Amino acid sequence: MCKLAGVSRSGYYRAWRERAPKEEETGLRDAIQRLALDRRHKHYGYRRLTALLRRQGWSVNHKRVLRLMRQDNLLCLRRKAFVPATTDSRHDNPIYPNLARRRQASEIDQLWVADITYLRLAREFAYLAVVLDAFSRRVVGWAMADHLQASLAVQALEMALKARKPEPGLIHHSDRGVQYTSRDYIGCLDAWGVLPSMSRVGCPYDNAKAESFMKTLKTEEVDGRAYRDLPHATSSIGAFIEEVYNPYRLHSALGYLAPMEFEKIGAAPLAAAQQPGTLQTATCP
Secondary structure, eight states, X not given: OHHHHXXXXXXXXXXXXXXXXXXXXXXXXXXXXXXXXXXXXXXXXXXHHHHHHHHTTOOOOHHHHHHHHHHTTOGGGSOXXXXXXXXXXXXXXXXXXXXXXXXXXXXXXXXXXXXXEEEEOSXXXXXXXXXXXXXXXXXXXXXXXSSOOHHHHHHHHHHHXXXXXXXXXXXXXEOSOHHHHSHHHHXXXXXXXXXXXXXXXXXXXXXXXXXXXXXXXXXXXXXXXXXXXXXXXXXXXXXXXXXXXXHHOOBGGGTSBOHHHHHHHOSHHHHHHOOTTOOOOOOOO
């Protein structure tokens, strides 16, 4: 469009910032998110990302990029080569061992997985926390907010606990984020006799079921949608989870059953569909 109009991209972005500063900043934050989460740029710092943004025509300096990356919690992607097994590089909270590795759930409420993702709104960002049952892939708890505080994850967990009322011994698996290692979150797990489990550093395969749900959500619901604000996004995503994904979304890993349907029928169709020796386990170096 800039080429057809005979204007430079940098000039367009400057004019956009002057005319609609909130919308321009949301667009810039989205561009930063996409670049920072691209596997080709996973080791880039804010200075290299600034250079990439300038190539795209953004009129921005490295100080502003650093501020926005810190605000959106993107700097934590830059990890040291070695992290002690008992601590995380960005907090001093205890880190729990990975109890979910190579564990195959055989019924509901044996293993839950949790994760957080971001969603772009018209003039800001929102964040979604989910808790899934690893056996049925059913979303048993979720919450949305405009912040990344521990209370967001706690709200999703409390929804799952109140709805399912699991017996003690359930394993709850997540990454090592500060939300999941916080005192409030671990205290909530302890109160219900739930065992915390956390992924190894830099290994997304350890939380593959949660990552898969986030991909499904963004592909089938979020992409192409224009959410006005947080209430609009919460209503739309809540409807997708409760009215589409849980009752109707078919999973090849469940013998092409929906999560709620699979919980009613059980593992028999899945066991019949699987052939010996076909299960492949992804591993991290």
